[in-house]
Amino acid sequence: MTTRQRATPNAARRRETSRRAILTAAFDLLQEVGYAKVSIEGIATRAGVGKQTIYRWWPSKGAVIFDAFLMLSEGSDGEAPVLPDTGDLEADLTAVLRATIEELNDPRYDQPMRALATEIAHDPELAAAYAERLDGPLKEAKRRRLRSAQQAGQLAEDLDLDVAVELIWGPVLNRWLQRTGPLTTQYVDSVVTTALNGLRPRPTDGTPTRG
Amino acid sequence: MTTRQRATPNAARRRETSRRAILTAAFDLLQEVGYAKVSIEGIATRAGVGKQTIYRWWPSKGAVIFDAFLMLSEGSDGEAPVLPDTGDLEADLTAVLRATIEELNDPRYDQPMRALATEIAHDPELAAAYAERLDGPLKEAKRRRLRSAQQAGQLAEDLDLDVAVELIWGPVLNRWLQRTGPLTTQYVDSVVTTALNGLRPRPTDGTPTRG
Amino acid sequence: MTTRQRATPNAARRRETSRRAILTAAFDLLQEVGYAKVSIEGIATRAGVGKQTIYRWWPSKGAVIFDAFLMLSEGSDGEAPVLPDTGDLEADLTAVLRATIEELNDPRYDQPMRALATEIAHDPELAAAYAERLDGPLKEAKRRRLRSAQQAGQLAEDLDLDVAVELIWGPVLNRWLQRTGPLTTQYVDSVVTTALNGLRPRPTDGTPTRG
Amino acid sequence: MTTRQRATPNAARRRETSRRAILTAAFDLLQEVGYAKVSIEGIATRAGVGKQTIYRWWPSKGAVIFDAFLMLSEGSDGEAPVLPDTGDLEADLTAVLRATIEELNDPRYDQPMRALATEIAHDPELAAAYAERLDGPLKEAKRRRLRSAQQAGQLAEDLDLDVAVELIWGPVLNRWLQRTGPLTTQYVDSVVTTALNGLRPRPTDGTPTRG
DNA sequence: TTATAATCGAGACGGTACGTCAAGTCTTCCA
DNA sequence: TGGAAGACTTGACGTACCGTCTCGATTATAA
Numbered sequence: 001m002t003t004r005q006r007a008t009p010n011a012a013r014r015r016e017t018s019r020r021a022i023l024t025a026a027f028d029l030l031q032e033v034g035y036a037k038v039s040i041e042g043i044a045t046r047a048g049v050g051k052q053t054i055y056r057w058w059p060s061k062g063a064v065i066f067d068a069f070l071m072l073s074e075g076s077d078g079e080a081p082v083l084p085d086t087g088d089l090e091a092d093l094t095a096v097l098r099a100t101i102e103e104l105n106d107p108r109y110d111q112p113m114r115a116l117a118t119e120i121a122h123d124p125e126l127a128a129a130y131a132e133r134l135d136g137p138l139k140e141a142k143r144r145r146l147r148s149a150q151q152a153g154q155l156a157e158d159l160d161l162d163v164a165v166e167l168i169w170g171p172v173l174n175r176w177l178q179r180t181g182p183l184t185t186q187y188v189d190s191v192v193t194t195a196l197n198g199l200r201p202r203p204t205d206g207t208p209t210r211g
Numbered sequence: 212m213t214t215r216q217r218a219t220p221n222a223a224r225r226r227e228t229s230r231r232a233i234l235t236a237a238f239d240l241l242q243e244v245g246y247a248k249v250s251i252e253g254i255a256t257r258a259g260v261g262k263q264t265i266y267r268w269w270p271s272k273g274a275v276i277f278d279a280f281l282m283l284s285e286g287s288d289g290e291a292p293v294l295p296d297t298g299d300l301e302a303d304l305t306a307v308l309r310a311t312i313e314e315l316n317d318p319r320y321d322q323p324m325r326a327l328a329t330e331i332a333h334d335p336e337l338a339a340a341y342a343e344r345l346d347g348p349l350k351e352a353k354r355r356r357l358r359s360a361q362q363a364g365q366l367a368e369d370l371d372l373d374v375a376v377e378l379i380w381g382p383v384l385n386r387w388l389q390r391t392g393p394l395t396t397q398y399v400d401s402v403v404t405t406a407l408n409g410l411r412p413r414p415t416d417g418t419p420t421r422g
Numbered sequence: 423m424t425t426r427q428r429a430t431p432n433a434a435r436r437r438e439t440s441r442r443a444i445l446t447a448a449f450d451l452l453q454e455v456g457y458a459k460v461s462i463e464g465i466a467t468r469a470g471v472g473k474q475t476i477y478r479w480w481p482s483k484g485a486v487i488f489d490a491f492l493m494l495s496e497g498s499d500g501e502a503p504v505l506p507d508t509g510d511l512e513a514d515l516t517a518v519l520r521a522t523i524e525e526l527n528d529p530r531y532d533q534p535m536r537a538l539a540t541e542i543a544h545d546p547e548l549a550a551a552y553a554e555r556l557d558g559p560l561k562e563a564k565r566r567r568l569r570s571a572q573q574a575g576q577l578a579e580d581l582d583l584d585v586a587v588e589l590i591w592g593p594v595l596n597r598w599l600q601r602t603g604p605l606t607t608q609y610v611d612s613v614v615t616t617a618l619n620g621l622r623p624r625p626t627d628g629t630p631t632r633g
Numbered sequence: 634m635t636t637r638q639r640a641t642p643n644a645a646r647r648r649e650t651s652r653r654a655i656l657t658a659a660f661d662l663l664q665e666v667g668y669a670k671v672s673i674e675g676i677a678t679r680a681g682v683g684k685q686t687i688y689r690w691w692p693s694k695g696a697v698i699f700d701a702f703l704m705l706s707e708g709s710d711g712e713a714p715v716l717p718d719t720g721d722l723e724a725d726l727t728a729v730l731r732a733t734i735e736e737l738n739d740p741r742y743d744q745p746m747r748a749l750a751t752e753i754a755h756d757p758e759l760a761a762a763y764a765e766r767l768d769g770p771l772k773e774a775k776r777r778r779l780r781s782a783q784q785a786g787q788l789a790e791d792l793d794l795d796v797a798v799e800l801i802w803g804p805v806l807n808r809w810l811q812r813t814g815p816l817t818t819q820y821v822d823s824v825v826t827t828a829l830n831g832l833r834p835r836p837t838d839g840t841p842t843r844g
Numbered sequence: 845t846t847a848t849a850a851t852c853g854a855g856a857c858g859g860t861a862c863g864t865c866a867a868g869t870c871t872t873c874c875a
Numbered sequence: 876t877g878g879a880a881g882a883c884t885t886g887a888c889g890t891a892c893c894g895t896c897t898c899g900a901t902t903a904t905a906a
Contacts, residue, residue, distance in 0.1 A: 013877055035333065041866055050879040055868065118329035120389055122247065127390035135391075146410075156412045163382070163401045164410050166391070170382030171374070177388070178331055179338040180346075180377070190374045198409025199357075199375050201367045224856055224898070250887055261858040266889065435850055435903070457755065463892055472853045477894065540751035542811055544669065549812035557813075568832075578834045585804070585823045586832050588813070592804030593796070599810065600753055601760035602768075602799070612796045620831025621779075621797050623789045646872070646882055674861055683884045688863065 014057070020071070021047040022054060027068040031108055035115035040064075062119035062126050069116055070133060080137050083145040089154050090192055092145065097172060097188040104176045105183055117177055139165060167195045220267050231282070232258040233265055238279040242319055246326030249276075273330035273337050280327055281344060291348050294356040300365050303356065304403045308383060312394040315387045328388055350376060378406050431478050442493070443469040444476060449490040453530055457537035460487075484541035484548050491538055492555060502559050505567040511576050512614055514567065519594060519610040526598045527605055539599055561587060589617045642689050653704070654680035655687055660701040664741055668748035671698075695752035695759050699767075702749055706767060713770050716778040722787050725778065726825045730805060734816040737809045750810055772798060800828050 025047035029038045040061060044051045058064045084092045103109050120127045142165045149155045155164070171191050175181050236258035240249045251272055255262045269275045295303045314320050331338045353376045360366045366375070382402050386392050447469035451460045462483060466473045480486045506514045525531050542549045564587045571577045577586070593613050597603050658680035662671045673694055677684045691697045717725045736742050753760045775798045782788045788797070804824050808814050 010877080015878070018878075039866055040868085044879095048879085050881080051868080052870085052880090053878055056877085114332050117389065118332050121325050121329050122245070124390060130389075131391065153412065155410050156408070159405070159410060160401055162392070163398070163405050166382040166386060167378065167402065167405055167410065170385040171377040172381075173389075174381040174385045175377060178328065178341075178384075179335060180342065181373070187374070190371055191378065194370070194374050194378055194409075195406070196410050197367070198405075198411070198413075199366050199370060199378070199407050200409070201364065202409075203414060221855065221898095224854090226857070229857075251889085252887055255858090259858080261856095261860095262889080263859090263891090264857065267856075432850060437852070437902090440852075461892055462894085466853095470853080472851095472855080473894080474854090474896085475852065478851080536754050539811065540754050543747050543751050544667075546812060552811075553813065575834065577832050578830070581827070581832060582823055584814070585820070585827050588804040588808060589800065589824065589827055589832065592807040593799040594803075595811075596803040596807045597799060600750065600763075600806075601757060602764065603795070609796070612793055613800065616792070616796050616800055616831075617828070618832050619789070620827075620833070620835075621788050621792060621800065621829050622831070623786065624831075625836060643881065646880090648871095648883070651883075672861055673863085677884095681884085683882095683886090684863080685865090685885090686883065689882080 018047070018049050018053055019057070022049055022064065023068040023071045026064045027072065027112060030065065030068070030112040030115055034111055035065075035118070038065075038115075060123070060126075062123050065112070065115055065119060066126055066129060066134075069112070073134060081141045083141050085145055085148055087152070089145075089149040090196060093168060093192045093196075094189055097168070097192060098185055100169075101172065101176075101183040101185075101188055114177065142169070164195075168192065225268070226264075229258070229260050229264055230268070233260055233275065234279040234282045236260075237275050238283065238323060241276060241279070241323040241326050245322055246276075246329070249326075251275075271334070271337075273334055276323075276326055276330060277337055277340060277345075280323070284345060292352045294352050296356055296359055298363070300356075300360040301403055301407055304379060304407075305400055308379070308399040308403060309396055311380075312383065312387075312396075312399055316394055325388065353380070375406075379403065436479070440469070440471050440475055441479070444471055444486065445490040445493045448486050449494065449534060452487065452490070452534040452537055456533055457487075457540070460537075462486075482545070482548075484545050487534075487537055487541060488548055488551060488556075491534070495556060503563045505563050507567055507570055509574070511567075511571040512618055515590060515614045515618075516611055519590070519614060520607055522591075523594065523598075523605040523607075523610055536599065564591070586617075590614065647690070648686075651680070651682050651686055652690070655682055655697065656701040656704045658682075659697050660705065660745060663698065663701070663745040663748050667744055668698075668751070671748075673697075693756070695756050698745075698748055698752060699759055699762060702745070703766060714774045716774050718778055718781055720785070722778075722782040723825055723829055726801060726829075727822055730801070730821040730825060731818055733802075734805065734809075734818075734821055738816055747810065775802070797828075801825065 022043060025043045026038065029042055029046060033042075038061065040051060040054055043049075043064065044054055054064065058067065083096055086092055104113070116130070120130050143161045146155060146159075146161050146164050150157070150159060150161070168191065172183065172188060175187070176183055181187070233254060236254045237249065240253055240257060244253075249272065251262060251265055254260075254275065255265055265275065269278065294307055297303055315324065327341070331341050354372045357366060357370075357372050357375050361368070361370060361372070379402065383394065383399060386398070387394055392398070444465060447465045448460065451464055451468060455464075460483065462473060462476055465471075465486065466476055476486065480489065505518055508514055526535065538552070542552050565583045568577060568581075568583050568586050572579070572581060572583070590613065594605065594610060597609075598605055603609070655676060658676045659671065662675055662679060666675075671694065673684060673687055676682075676697065677687055687697065691700065716729055719725055737746070749763070753763050776794045779788060779792075779794050779797050783790070783792060783794070801824065805816065805821060808820070809816055814820070
């Protein structure tokens, strides 16, 4: 079990192979048939598992999918994620965002991530779990990189780092999820630059743009 | 008909009362039971209409809901929306965003708008229709306000207005949809200020912050 | 119009081409798709006619099919049917029954006639119309042939001719409709002989079997 | 399960209560609303059962109705039916046929039996099942009674008993199903007498009519 | 010869039922 | 006792027809 369970199934007796089979099947189906057509029944069949085994350990389809993502993210490594810190904030952010959109543009991940995102949009409980377990560490990494820049005097002293993070990633994620426009390299570059410099005209005071 | 139709139902013979009843029922049910539990069958029953009448004119549940929004937005007025322009850009944006989050926080609209947003997230065709018919005019209004400020020298000359719009609204919409945090007045104020000034420190050159 | 109509459609103005097209389409569909799958809608489409035109002139699917048969039977000739009368009753009956089963065994007529028969089984009104308009003349011909034989002393004097007719045709029709057994030449020959002679042993009094 | 099933539903797990409820509901509805208006949906609702449970075990409405009859006939007794044998064949046959038409004239059984009969008329597979499981034992009883009479010298030695059975019951069943005339006591008496004696005049050889 | 009124083709409508799919619960049997 | 299997009730799916109801566009009398 990972997220939320029903009553008190004896977690100790849980069969790990079934758990993995279910989560793998869920993620695979997500890619293959799309979110709307993924069914508990389908996952169970694909995983070679009884439906009850799913219902016993997960409260909803969204929770299964969530755990599938969790398994994936934990599978890669057990450690906390870190953003690159070359000292050049703009370059670092640009690099990270370019990697992000590459993933978002990858058809293998697009569908599943949309599924997760919209599931979160409808289920507050899931959103909380997401914030804590999946997004939490990542967001912390982002904040950390910005704090480092702030301490180096590259960011405004009174900057609210949470707002700062959202100012950079919010536009990109929103454009992706709502399909407001294409996720191109130029676009994310532009977002980073504009966010850093602000919309207002910068007084020409000799300060170089990159810093 | 508004969005997409099947083969060649004779639109001239279409019964307007049924159309309105369906869209109204759809919107009402969205509020009452939530998107996932809205069914075509339920809409038909509530509207006092045969299911076929829905299937005849709309290709999917999402399309019905989309048209329900369209009806609402057209019902309010037929004219293009305009953002306030007092000359004080920051004040104007703040006012607009405060109104926006008030609506997003209103339980009557929260559910339906999430439904629309996630439906768009999964259906590119619907996303295109949304971009053109619902979001289009609004986005144009936002761009217009920013252009006015730009011409007044309040915004950078080389600013990409599309990026600018997303930089302001993206964070807010993303926080709303992903439930990343509460939509408070302070938050949107902070977003506007930070977006205008940028993340970097502003050199103190005597230029007043507001202007 | 032929059978029963609703209120007072002006029969004089009725379009004969449509009537024929409907009845022909009905009969053809009966052969092609079977009774259960014949629909008013299908008939109308096939006949190139509006549904209302059918509903205006016929009260039910069964009535349409009935009229289709009526058209066919009237199409062949306008005169009353006559059974052969060579003087040899057994030979005549055998010949007629052999012709009958040939038709019943013909797949082109089997389906439609079953449709008519079962429709009659469920609809007393239709049964009455059938008795009067389709079966009536035929039955009269059968009775006439038997009466002729009776007058020639070949049949019992006190014989109830209605019972006699049913004794000969009843077994055959019942076997056909209920699929109790195959309709072979031997079978109908046997029915005729047995009906004429009765089940009891015939005393050998010199009377020849064929008379 | 009794007649035909689809793929491989595990019959061992089948719920007997549901089966009985379905068959009972089917038979009751047949009486109440008539065959044409009996729907799978209606049966399911009345039986307090999911539609799928019907579709899982029966291939068609006709099959359900057939099984309903089967349940009834098996419910009455498990033994093979026997016709009375007092030695007086004519009296015995008359008694049996009188009982038969009493049932056929009973509105409680008329509708359901017509339903079964017409369903058989359209579905060969069902007809085979009927011949084997419902009609079979009864027909055997009829043949047995006639054979007994034959051995007693009351029937012609070379008589085909199948033809004989049909000669007696065919006319009655045909008159019933096709509504060719009323099923009265006189009628069945007349059928029996005429069938036994034949249509031809009986030579007055001293043999008494009743034997 | 025109009007005028009905029938006609077409097909949208409110419905009912179809036969299918999946949800979530429950029961049986196996390891 | 957890799990595989799968039957169960429920409910929605999307489709086919039902029988009713307009809608112009033909007709075919009656003015």
